[in-house]
Amino acid sequence: xxxxxxxxxxMVFNDTVMREKLPKNTYTALKQTIKEGKSLDISLxxxxxxxxxxxxxxxxATHFTHWFQPMTGITAEKHDSFISPTDxxxxxxxxxxxxxxxxxxxxxxxxxxxxxxxxxxxxxxAWDPTSYAFIKDNTLxxxxxxxxxxxEALDKKTPLLRSMEVINEQALRILKLFNSDATxxxxxxxxxxxxxLIDRDLYNQRKDLVFCGRTLFGAPAPxxxxxxxxxxxxxxxxxxxxxKELDEELWKLGILAKTKHNEVAPSQHELAPIFxxxxxxxDHNQLTMEVxxxxxxxxxxxxxxxxxxxxxxNGSGKHNNWSITTNxxxxxxxxxxxxxENAQFLLFLSAVxxxxxxxxxxxxxxxxxxxxxHRLGANEAPPAIISMFLGDELTEILExxxxxxxxxxxxxxxxxxxxxxxxxxxxDTTDRNRTSPFxxxxxxxxxxxxxxxxxxxxxxxxxxxxxxEELEQFADVLEKADDFHAxxxxxxxxxxxxxxxxxxxxxxxxxxxxxxxxxxGLLNLxxxxxxxxxxxxxxxxxxxxxHKIFTEAEMHSRYEILMENYCKILHIEALTMLEMAxxxxxxxxxxxxxxxxxxxxxxxxxCATVNCTFESELVCKLxxxxxxxxxxxxxxxxxxxxxxxxxxxTEMGVFYKDTVLSAMADLRAVADQIExxxxxxxxxxxxxxxxxxxx
Ligand code: ADP
Ligand code: MG
Numbered sequence: 001x002x003x004x005x006x007x008x009x010x011m012v013f014n015d016t017v018m019r020e021k022l023p024k025n026t027y028t029a030l031k032q033t034i035k036e037g038k039s040l041d042i043s044l045x046x047x048x049x050x051x052x053x054x055x056x057x058x059x060x061a062t063h064f065t066h067w068f069q070p071m072t073g074i075t076a077e078k079h080d081s082f083i084s085p086t087d088x089x090x091x092x093x094x095x096x097x098x099x100x101x102x103x104x105x106x107x108x109x110x111x112x113x114x115x116x117x118x119x120x121x122x123x124x125x126a127w128d129p130t131s132y133a134f135i136k137d138n139t140l141x142x143x144x145x146x147x148x149x150x151x152e153a154l155d156k157k158t159p160l161l162r163s164m165e166v167i168n169e170q171a172l173r174i175l176k177l178f179n180s181d182a183t184x185x186x187x188x189x190x191x192x193x194x195x196x197l198i199d200r201d202l203y204n205q206r207k208d209l210v211f212c213g214r215t216l217f218g219a220p221a222p223x224x225x226x227x228x229x230x231x232x233x234x235x236x237x238x239x240x241x242x243x244k245e246l247d248e249e250l251w252k253l254g255i256l257a258k259t260k261h262n263e264v265a266p267s268q269h270e271l272a273p274i275f276x277x278x279x280x281x282x283d284h285n286q287l288t289m290e291v292x293x294x295x296x297x298x299x300x301x302x303x304x305x306x307x308x309x310x311x312x313x314n315g316s317g318k319h320n321n322w323s324i325t326t327n328x329x330x331x332x333x334x335x336x337x338x339x340x341e342n343a344q345f346l347l348f349l350s351a352v353x354x355x356x357x358x359x360x361x362x363x364x365x366x367x368x369x370x371x372x373x374h375r376l377g378a379n380e381a382p383p384a385i386i387s388m389f390l391g392d393e394l395t396e397i398l399e400x401x402x403x404x405x406x407x408x409x410x411x412x413x414x415x416x417x418x419x420x421x422x423x424x425x426x427x428d429t430t431d432r433n434r435t436s437p438f439x440x441x442x443x444x445x446x447x448x449x450x451x452x453x454x455x456x457x458x459x460x461x462x463x464x465x466x467x468x469e470e471l472e473q474f475a476d477v478l479e480k481a482d483d484f485h486a487x488x489x490x491x492x493x494x495x496x497x498x499x500x501x502x503x504x505x506x507x508x509x510x511x512x513x514x515x516x517x518x519x520x521g522l523l524n525l526x527x528x529x530x531x532x533x534x535x536x537x538x539x540x541x542x543x544x545x546x547h548k549i550f551t552e553a554e555m556h557s558r559y560e561i562l563m564e565n566y567c568k569i570l571h572i573e574a575l576t577m578l579e580m581a582x583x584x585x586x587x588x589x590x591x592x593x594x595x596x597x598x599x600x601x602x603x604x605x606x607c608a609t610v611n612c613t614f615e616s617e618l619v620c621k622l623x624x625x626x627x628x629x630x631x632x633x634x635x636x637x638x639x640x641x642x643x644x645x646x647x648x649x650t651e652m653g654v655f656y657k658d659t660v661l662s663a664m665a666d667l668r669a670v671a672d673q674i675e676x677x678x679x680x681x682x683x684x685x686x687x688x689x690x691x692x693x694x695x
Pocket of ligand 2: 192319446
């Protein structure tokens with residue numbers, strides 16, 4: 001292997017490469033454009049494109065693509081080669097500035113939630129120069145935003161970039177009041193990614209995995225995760241080989257892959273990168289998921305990114321570690337050591353507390369998906385109720401501030417923000433509660449409700465926007481105040497008083513918390529279908545339109561897309577179940593019944609008094625179960641047929657959640673009783689035991 005330092009970023013047109021390959025004035029102008037977030041001048045773009053192409057060709061690239069993130073949740077690309085014909089029948093390699101900055105994919109087949117009719121389906125992609133171009137599969141990939149010609153966002157990057165601008169603007173207003181010399185503020189994210197690896201041959205034998213990414217049938221294996229012997233366990237050679245290659249591929253793409261380990265469930269693993277600026281973290285996380293799947297395939301493995309591939313053992317999530325940092329290198333969620341730093345921290349902390357409380361619904365919606373519904377609230381992931389963990393020390397400090405009493409009985413004097421130094425609270429005690437959906441971990445917040453397959457854009461659009469909104473409200477008050485310190489004290493006190501209900505340091509998995517949360521008036525939106533409608537609630541439309549993150553039309557379109565997507569996923573799952581039931585499990589059971597019956601008959605032919613208890617009892621039992629399963633199959637079929645008749649997305653969603661999903665559960669329950677009764681040689685698909693202990 002090449003040295004890591006040489007490998008790292010070798011496929012990225014990053015700052016070093018730009019400085020090396022671009023004329024000095026072009027480089028300076030490009031950096032300036034990036035800094036100001038302006039669009040690229042065409043003559044400048046031509047020079048950049050030319051250098052980019054030469055660099056890419058040197059690295060073996062033959063094509064380029066505008067790489068974007070439509071509402072499918074995955075990335076999209078359409079490859080064009082660099083070739084351009086010459087008069088003498090040859091080709092030269094060309095790439096223009098126009099091709100770099102703007103693309104026009106035929107957008108008619110991407111989800112748009114009714115934003116555009118197909119006859120006016122043209123969308124365009126525009127380079128996000130803050131995210132470096134890179135080479136993947138001999139193709140130069142240009143990270144782009146995807147919009148319609150009338151300017152509506154059709155992707156996940158555009159609103160994310162908008163939300164970063166908004167929080168930048170509002171945070172700078174606050175920082176100015178603290179006499180900071182920062183000129184730009186960015187949010188940062190480190191997404192920890194969980195996944196499963198199973199043998200690819202076994203994967204290919206399971207239609208549910210192939211079509212749906214999760215198992216729809218499967219009796220539990222004799223062994224699950226109860227021995228807790230997988231978490232941080234020794235990494236097996238085949239997995240280790242996969243992880244090594246994955247690291248290398250990610251490093252080449254400039255992705256800061258840092259930590260890898262085995263997770264709780266058998267065959268489950270995690271990869272965590274070092275955090276980066278949010279839009280880059282989002283791009284990198286999409287790439288990480290893609291590369292994981294590809295590298296797994298090379299190793300004869302299948303990488304499962306679904307939130308709940310297997311029933312009865314943990315599913316997979318993605319922890320979104322989030323903070324706010326200035327261009328002067330200050331982490332605004334770091335408590336700091338001086339009264340001055342403390343005051344600033346407490347204000348930003350208050351903004352986050354208020355934001356999370358007022359926009360619980362949006363945070364919940366941002367992680368809602370059919371797959372994640374199987375995890376949230378299932379004692380392996382945070383509950384569907386949003387609350388914040390701050391740790392006992394910080395909570396006590398806030399309580400002392402609110403009540404105007406001393407924090408620590410031993411220390412005389414009241415805590416006055418901006419005057420007294422906050423008592424030290426050990427960082428590692430802030431990260432012990434794994435049941436909280438939104439935990440303060442010393443210098444950042446860890447949003448733990450994300451499903452493993454989710455694009456991190458949505459949750460971060462929400463986080464950036466809601467915190468920006470609160471910062472704006474704070475800045476409005478503080479800028480007008482005659483006595484800044486008094487106003488600051490008052491504001492923090494008031495915020496704690498009004499929003500402390502969102503703070504909960506106890507066990508988020510407990511039933512008692514559910515009851516307590518209800519008493520506190522916190523939302524408990526249990527499923528995607530319950531959560532989604534809050535996205536278009538008037539207060540949330542007001543928020544997003546005010547900050548120009550989404551237009552109202554964009555919000556309605558996104559709502560439709562998400563609800564339709566939920567229905568489509570359940571539709572596919574139901575059809576897959578029906579196919580597996582009718583073409584695989586029932587015929588297998590029937591065949592085994594036949595074998596048993598023949599055996600019994602043959603035995604009886606030899607000896608009339610022979611004991612056939614095993615055969616006859618099993619035949620009876622299996623026959624009863626099969627009859628039951630057949631009936632459940634018919635019920636599911638009918639539910640699906642009914643679901644198909646709905647035209648309203650919301651009504652359809654409710655029907656899928658209430659009726660189709662439970663018909664699926666009923667079918668599975670019988671099927672999983674049949675599976676363990678069938679002789680191994682007659683089993684139609686690999687079992688949980690086969691899959692989970694296959695690598
Ligand atoms: P763990 O949660 O396993 O204890 P760490 O706390 O070290 O691990 O970090 C988890 C993730 O948080 C990593 O991806 C790390 O890069 C990220 N992280 C650390 N600091 C920040 C920050 N200021 N902003 C965003 N993410 C951060
Ligand atoms: Mg973590």
